[in-house]
Amino acid sequence: MGRRPVAPRTSHRAAPVHARLEDVTVQEALAALADPVRMHLVRELAGSPDWSRACGSFDVPVGKAALSHHFAALRAAGVVEQRDEGPRRVNRLRREEFDARFPGLLALVLRGD
Secondary structure (H helix, E strand, O other): OOOOOOOOOOOOOOOOOOOOHHHOOHHHHHHHHHOHHHHHHHHHHHOOOOOOEEHHHOOOOOOHHHHHHHHHHHHHOOOEEEEEEOOEEEEEEOHHHHHHHOOOHHHHHHHOO
């Protein structure tokens, strides 16, 4: 009996699902950005090159499950994009796309005052 070839698996988890920004309401965007942990993540990403920060590289006072929840909220609001690179999930701020949908909102969050 022959064995069927198995495609190599690149990750142990499903690929992240990203929001279509045209479907995101201003209320959803504001809710995602209102949380202090998420604001910290967004500010850190804004100061980092695209795709250079893995989820575990952020110094936040929450555990892994809570951090995953925060990133999911940011993805659902169209703020961040994620992709898997081997065992790491890396991130980028969707600055241009988000600014086109919600002009000035991200700039207010990044001001930090």
